[in-house]
Amino acid sequence: MNNIKHIKYSIDKDGIAILTWDVADSPVNIMNEVAMAEFFSTINQAIEDDAVKGIVIASAKKDFIAGGDLKWFLNYDKSKEECFEMLMQTNTHLRKIETCGKPVVAAINGLALGGGCEVALACHHRIMSNHPKSQIGLVECSVGLFPGAGGTQRFLRMLGSQKTIQYITQSKKLTAEQALKDGLVDAVCSPEDDIIALAKNWILTKGTCEQPWDNKRFKVPGTPLGVGQVSGVSEFFSVANAMAYKTTHGNLPHIKNVLSAIYYGAACHINKALEVEARYFVDTLFSKETKNIIRASFLYINDAAKGKSKPKGYDTVIFKKIGVIGAGMMGAGIAYVNAKAGLEVVLKDVSLEKAENGKDYVKAQEQKKLENGLTTRDKIEALLQKIQPSDSDSDLAICDLVIEAVFENEKLKNSVTKETEKVIQEDVIYASNTSTIPISKLAEASSKPDKFIGLHFFSPVEKMPLVEVIVGKETSDKTLAAAIDYVIAIRKVPIIVNDGRGFFTSRVFGKYINEGIAMLTEGVPPAVIENVAKKIGMPVGPLAVSDEVNLKLMLDIMSEDPNLTAHEIQLKNTLATIIEVHGRTGKKEGKGFYDYPKNEKKSIWKEWTKIYPPQADFEEEEVGKRLLFAMVIDSYKCLDSGVIREPKDADVGSILGLGFPIHTGGVMSYIDYVGAEEFAVYSEKLALKYGERFALPDSLKKRIEKAGTGRVFYNN
The missing domain is CATH 3.90.226.10 (2-enoyl-CoA Hydratase; Chain A, domain 1)
Incomplete structure (x- = not known):
């Protein structure tokens, strides 16, 4: 003994x-x-x-x-x-x-x-x-x-x-x-x-x-x-x-x-x-699935949640009062998670009524919990007391951090930045919740770009654990370190993403959506696309999620991107036709790829078979592989170009932000899950059949050749 x-x-x-x-x-x-x-x-x-x-x-x-x-x-x-x-x-x-x-x-x-x-x-x-x-x-x-x-x-x-x-x-x-x-x-x-x-x-x-x-x-x-x-x-x-x-x-x-x-x-x-x-x-x-789940969930997600990616040498910053500009669903959700974490919040919009509506969203979510016995009226009241609706910039003056969550429009965001910086203190970090506009571009409107950073939350904010912390060209390490501290304080999981249009998750998820729409136009039955997506482990099919995002918004985002590929230009034109000719815009309007009749279950619009006649020679395996390979290859391009710093950040971001199947370990682990050599062969087959977007970058080919029958990214 x-x-x-x-x-x-x-x-x-x-x-x-x-x-x-x-x-x-x-x-x-x-x-x-x-x-x-x-x-x-x-x-x-x-x-x-x-x-x-x-x-x-x-x-x-x-x-x-x-x-x-x-x-x-x-x-x-x-x-x-x-x-x-x-x-x-x-x-x-x-x-x-x-x-x-x-x-x-x-x-x-x-x-x-x-x-x-x-x-x-x-x-x-x-x-x-x-x-x-x-x-x-x-x-x-x-x-x-x-x-x-x-x-x-x-x-x-x-x-x-x-x-x-x-x-x-x-x-x-x-x-x-x-x-x-x-x-x-x-x-x-x-x-x-x-x-x-x-x-x-x-x-x-x-x-x-x-x-x-x-x-x-x-x-x-x-x-x-x-x-x-x-x-x-x-x-x-x-x-x-x-x-x-x-x-x-x-x-x-x-x-x-x-x-x-x-x-x-x-x-x-x-x-x-x-x-x-x-x-x-x-x-x-x-089983390889269990190894992947343990690695992704226990090691990488846990490490990210503890702030292991935070720059070294900076003390922990404590935040007490947060300003949130924009009281729509995103802004209200951000205010909600801050209040849940014990922070005071100023929720500002152009009118007090709109700001109050944002607070009412929080109240409605808590009311659902009360009905299920998961909270009490006293707890709800204490939570709501932490949120101060406002229509005045001056109320932001004593905030420790300000998060802009207004409509995805560059001019509007720039105007809000300039007005806000007139009242907030010099050392206060200013963050944008943009999902697509480059942070360095938005930071041009700031008088202190070193304090400007992206904090990309996901909808619904109160349920989605991931936050992309987006670093602009002039964002300082001190600002980045403090932003990581903040994300951990509100009990979210941060990953660091370098600047670029669409950043990481929005960009990669766009490939998933694009591939689904492309297959629809090729005559793959929409029900097959949606069902195969769920079968491979994705939570929602690409057509259903397109309706959630809104087709008009997707078209607007694509129209602002000067670097679209030939395939993406074709898809942009397809979206324009779907919107302008067929009048299909998304769930909000009740008609997108699906019909949304009131008080009834949604169903795929029956007319798609007339517009894009079904083909009979599709393979379900190929449908699934196209959806996943499109995301995986673009994720590697993010890693290769420096948008993502480490493979594990891509894995964490894809699982928590995109719903990428966790049993594969995430987008980078997926290559080893399939088998590196098999992945390369199948990618080449897809590239020959469907185009350049499935071709592997030379650097990935070299990694696969070097790995042989071993693993490309992780040893275990």
Whole structure:
């Protein structure tokens, strides 16, 4: 026991052993090979010691156990057989806890997530603090995995199949009260209570040491007989599988595998069920989709959210009052997220009425939450108090940062910049929420271009996590560093983008939309385009999203771009015809690529087949590849030209800003997901068939040649 440094161990006068998780050199208790080996070694010592009458598992940190070490999983370099053996050893240790004949209590403070939850589930009794930040749950699906230390099988035996599938696939986190109601914990205490004393008292007064599933008469809730023979249960799992496929289109192995583990595990004794789970977990861990999801979501998005891209050497800037100019949907959304983050906001528009309308938007969003029991009237009132509607520039004078969110018109934006700079203080950063106009161009209207920066939010602002931080030619590093601090303060994820028309996301997403429209004009049925887009993992089809953006706005943006390719000029002319000849402009007007009848579901306009006669020889695979390859190739051009600084920024931006399928890892990772050589061959095929836009830049060809059968961008 001399080498133990992550688990503290003591025995009190009543013979109760206390195992306290306190992982060294980490702000949270995290489960890895070393910590888990120490934990099992220590608890085995307590089990084997005749003087020990019961065991309490606790934490010295503010959380119980936050979960497994995802970096370890991402870089896991052992064989599938070794991985399976490791999981089965873990299960053996956890089963020993359950069957040791001594009562074992989990004293849960703070977070007990993923593997931390699984450790708690193997205990005979669970007490949980009802601190507002305390949560318990199996959240592995959020990073492309699923529980591999018995979580699926213990949840199943405690909650039944329906809740188990719901909670695990949705990575649901439960409060102490919710967990108590569901039976995941047995008792709840206040943060002020001595939770270890309560655990000891239960051992001394009531302590039992048998899990329900070790009783011979136990049966899985909802499965009265053999699960494979019970039609109702089989039908339920069939529906669950169908629903999962409808949502994931088979792109996410972890969802398919977790459903299989739950289904087949339900018919087995717990020991066999744990083996079933382990086999499906191994299959999941070694899939390229899971590696991509872990890398993108846990490493790159997490790093971006923590501001790892911030220029070095600058202290953190604290913002207190933000000015937002323009109270339309974007401006109101920006004001909303600032107020939610605790910042004061001046929401200015040309009239007080328009500014009040922006505040009413915030109130309406909060009202929806109130109706669903997610907030209170007092909280709404406190939030709204932070937003000051205004029609006066002078109210912006004491703001720490000003964000312009007016209509996408260069002259209007320049006028607003000049008027605002007359009243704000000299050192205040001025940001534009433009989505297409180059920041350096807009900065020409500023008297302090070094303090001018782009902050491109996405709609709806309160739901979309990404913010593009756009650096103009004269934007200083000090301004950039402060802008990163601000984005983190409002709980958004920043990526740094260098200046250029359309920046990164708008430019790349334009390729997705353009390709969808191009295929429509070629005679690919619009329903095929839209359905294939969802099948490959995009959240919305290119035609539907065009209607959301508005075809007239798209035409205006293209008309202002002096560098359109021949293909884009052709598309611009197509848009003009659709708008001017056919009168189709988008969702707002009720008619775009879709019809939007009042109080009815939208449907694709039936006349498209007459305007662009359908072809019969299209290939669904090619339709999907064209949509994705168009974005990927243009993203690489952004990287190659310096618009994007690093491949991981493109991956983060594409997943959070474009909805690019996360199982591929993002736009840059997609090349390795397909296979670099195969990607090059398919691109050449598309270029020969459809044009230069699918041709790979020479520098990418060289990268692919150098990589050979290896990876182009990331080693793992």
